Amino acid sequence: MASQEPLNPEDRVSTGLTGLDEVLDGLRIGDNVVWRVSDLEDYRRFVHPFLDAAADAGRQIIYLRFGEHPPIIEQHHAVRTIEIDALGGFESFTSRVWHLIEQHGRGAFYVCDSLSELLNAWATDAMVGNFFRVVCPFLFELDTVAWFALHPDRHSRMTLDRIRETTQVMIDVHRYGANVQIHPIKAWRRQSPTMFLPHREQNGQFQPITDSSDATRLQASLELEHLHRQPLLDYWDRLFQEASRALSEQDKGCIADLQAQVLQVLISRDPQILELARRYLSLEDLLGIRSRMIGSGYIGGKATGMLIARNLLLKEAPELWQQYLEPHDSSYLGTDAYYAFLVHNGLWPAIMRQRSEAGYLTEAPALRKGILTGQFPDEIRAELARLLDHYGQYPILVRSSSLQEDGFGNAFAGKYESVFLVNQGAPEHRLAALEDAIREVYASSMSDDALRYRKQRGLDQREEPMALLIQRVNGRFHGRYYLPDAAGVGVSRNTFAWDSTMDPKAGMVRLVMGLGTRAVDRIEGDHACVMALDQPTRQPFRNQDESYRFSQHLVDLLDLEDGTLDTRPLSQLLENTTDLPMTHLAEVDRAATTRAEQIGLEGPVWRLTFRPLVQKGAFISRLSNLLQTLEAGYRHPVDVEFTLHLDEQGDPSFNLVQCRPLTTVGETGPVNIPDKLPEDRILFRTEGHFMGGNINLAIQRVLRVDAAVYAGLNTSERYEVARLVSEQVKSANTPVLLIGPGRWGTSSPELGVPVRFSDIAGIAALVEVSEKAGHMVPDLSYGSHFFQDLVETGIAYAALFPETDHCQYYPEHLTEVSTPVAQTPSPCAAVRVHDLTGRPLQLRGDIVRQQLVCYFPD
Template identity: 40%
Template structure:
């Protein structure tokens, strides 16, 4: 620390003091944004009787012309670089150590006498001298005005690099580099109000400020070797300027747009047609400027961008509600380059050949996880991370086939959160690890099995990436959005006759949306029928209390990792959240405490009732779904977050949009025939998801709850693997109708909550039935909206949840247990598990009956009977 100061104590505090030898570069959009900072410096120096030298050499209006302590040295750079440098360095030597200096805009040197390379050379020589002389100097630079040859030497040499932004009639600073200093908020955007520079932590506010000026691309973008791919976009940029002058026709611009869509967006005609309709040439150029590498941006990126463009044209009022985004796209070519550079290409190709696609996959995954990136690519990654600062980001898979018409790949590839709380080196390490994890996930058993099942194993499946700022804000040590969820334009779960399937449905949670799309633990979410949001599947408030969300996913900024916590533990940090919008007081619990003379404490229950009844949120989501469905001309689903502002308004962050394959009930189901009670094995009311059907079963796999419940965790995973072998056995996997009945949740990640099979293991089944007999307090969690649900929809699998306490429900497994168990015939050496897994050949029952499943989705009833 030293006596040097910017004259702004709040800024000194952000930068942890100005040190002898600090060169401070100010990147601004216009001269006026620099003036308040130089005024503060001169005023502070005058009070402390310090002289300042101003090197005047530019044509722009001087930020200040005179002051008692100001010495102005007028120089002429047109006399040549060597003479110009000599004059400045002579003045510095004459003045001695420990002085203050500021320079005219370095950008004027570029506009007048020097090239970008020479501007970089000038700065490097001068800054190194001043650093050695323990002096402090200010250098204003026009942001996005220089190429890599100027910016790179400046960035490498300077001690402090600050971005200045003007938005909302306020000035903001964002430190990009501060040598040998660090704090948990140092690289965040800071708002200057009065004497304070306050970190801006809310994602929507940050993005709005950074989007207040046009985006020119990453600083290192000009460093890339210009090939034909980039030249197309550079020509498009020239054409756009010409079109605005009137020298290029609309038809000519449309031809160029088609070329760019094919290059960077998609080769699928339906997607191309949508982009032609909703995107301009300028829109495509802006996508290019946010790309790292070449190739296409992939399905997840194009879905997000397309949805926003559709709403901009079709629902401008609703589009205004959207939180702006500032995402980056890592091109699909980077993936193939990475594989080739790390000697993984031929290993990966082996996975698409032969019968055993998983042979060698683990070895290939390990090579991908330990690979290295080319230095030029790492530089661009660094630039991107400097842009985001210490805001959390998420790196998302965005492969060419993902989120496309016909293939969702829901949950097949990884997405990785980066809390981004360390130094630039720490953040780069975290980010590169995330990229490797996603690249390696292309070799997972789930992904490869899905590709084979969908018949796309031999199709080009390059992995592009979508890098997004995480929506939300810090609350104490935790970062999360106030709410998140998924929404579907078609509702496959009509538990009440008032529900219109075509109105759509959403599944919402408090905190990060991972809890809305994964079924990972003993918790529940809110399912909302959009035409009747007040309806709940639960019959009473006791059930609401029992089946409410209790834990939320979040980023722990203290430990720098993704985590989860109990809502009641996080609630004390939520004083800036309108908590009564999402939760209600549990009056019964409050009375319980009061009667015992105990302070009521924290008695909130997450119901989302006020959100649905006292805001327009439900209406807005329904409007969004309708507009997107009309544009796509098919059912769709979206992922989103939402955050409420202090004035009561809210912003929706539309994260993802994709076509949804839904087979609606287009024909009336034949009436259930008259059957006796002794013929019924299972009668379930409620919890039926999928289109109605009446099918004759070929096989039934029943996991006996009483036996399974006694198993340890390791044995439960072994049982899951056995079930996978059964379902993939050639005898069952060839178009047979298979029903799975088991306790708890199929596909859970936690063995204590159900059967931890992967979807790839059981994707040959026709029906999943979950019994609420795993343990007291656990009921089947309707998988609506999860990755698990998306896969069921794609495979046209019926889902049933059996609630034993519900009136009229019954389940009698005695007939199943009385039949011959075919387990050992299908999986030899599995005799010890015969009491846990009962495999019934429904075509060879001892009674010569057949097993029929009659499922009425609108009526929310399913009956399994013998006939």
């Protein structure tokens, strides 16, 4: 309870009962009054005199109706009843109550239904306490008086203690037959010799039980009455206790019902996800999840997807995956822990400001800062310490797993943080690092990119609590380094087939050596290996040298000595490590090896082509089975992340770390592409290298970054180009075709324009051009977070290689309608705007023929 005093501390408020006023020395403005009752009728009996007294005093009275029990107030001329749905979850309910209190302002009086009713909606008892910790100080601040009831037998001791600590007045009501006693437990800043004794009610008066013998007999009778009642257990714990009982007794009549109940409070509210979970997560599985969980609430979308996918493989293809799917070692921090963290650190008022239309983006930086400096409740810290004992000194990964993440249609790919921890050093240092990692993931929910993504998809007002998935990092110790043999992203539908003979339904993979960060992000100076699973050795390169050039040269790993996620050149890694599985992942570049030997360098020069893995083993067949089995189970294309563990013969087993529904750009139906077009009407034409299914778009505005100008800019000027592009995109009111050199969305400005996806969301199509100026080359990085965003938002994509025979590109055909943002050599001069309102371009793509053309119609 805050030490702040009410504005008028001497103002008295009547309970409506003279005798009760005498016991409590009256109520004060600002009081929250909690009645702990075993029979709701006892609460109702005290409410009505209070209402009459408040009405006589001319008070505004609001009855907050949210329970399933009969109304506390049936009819009263001075009372306004407001019904609130608690089923939407803690955040939506608490936000609604907060705004109602704000709306009614200072001095309003409130009567609420039993707080215990919220358990029926939320299941998790801790959130009842957190709700009270949020609204009680706000009510106090606004000089209100509010009454609440609760049934103490339905709550944990921790929740009862937190409510007691927060409220100003708490009263127990005991009934033994016709004998009713009240027992004030707390009356803030009030004191008398008998105030906190039990009081027996007699004809409207309340007499303190001053005889210790009477008090002892009363206590004995109450204990006898409660002897056979269930001990104080959290509702959440009681649910899982009942589930455990049903399983041990094989009570088949209860098992299905309990599975449905647990799925609703642990897994999701989404009907599609729940249907999947019902098929692939048994009640026994759900108990296993609970045993690895800190706190209560949902485990979030990422954890749910991973668990469903694993069980799906083991159920639908056990003959393969019992042997080649590695067990996972995961723990979960529930969504209630996130809300508890916010409440514990007094951040709920900031959350309410941020949730408003005006504060959605402007309030986020301060809230993010508050999260990063927040402290964890003691009970959470103790559980985190025990979790670290379990993992020992194996590296761990702290991953976001928000409620909406990895769902059908909303992947949130790359929007929230994942943090690797080397997990080395003294226990207290490892715990501090884990807490910092959790804070970083929590704070990422307030990043500009994440907030804009939610806004663009109409999710900005939906509840989005952050759960966490904490996993042992799959890999091996190699001296000071720790890394998996390989990692990748697989998709069951290849909508980026770069050859007409490829089957999009066969799927594709982006594969890297080391940690999978390089497979999901477009990272400077390097390339993942992209394979179509039906033609894995077919690469979009003209020759061996080009294949080597656009292969992976850098490896992401954990440096145990420096305690960091780091990147090392493959050549340097090989100098310090002798036991990497190079013969299974790479080929020797004989020409480069010969040149190296001539200048005195030892060892072969390896190129990470992954051809040995593809040609000599079962990798492709197993990955194809994995993707197709998951797509069949999901009844929808999927996107997975995995790591590989190779045995001495190079035979791979898979560790599936993520699975989500793949959002695909739908086919628009047959597309007619003119076979013969005069060259002067073509902007570009290509065979393959495009994504988006069949495309038929009218383009009225082209935004193009001039490669020659861009190549001459320094790093800060290139970031200015990204800002100018974002500004132009957001100001456009017609469909925009965005063309630029190299890679859009790269983190390295020398490889392309370093925009964030939120900077360009809303464009019609994105084109990357291989440019000689600056050696900027597109990255065929389907499966990366940036590309996932393109797919989700229906943005068509093309990579142009003008130096090849199958591509034509004529940017000069736009010059007569071109307007640079500025004429002088500067970042502005690199950004050219082409207004085509009078003569729109037509962009057409045929996925069957693998033809894409952008041209001026007749």
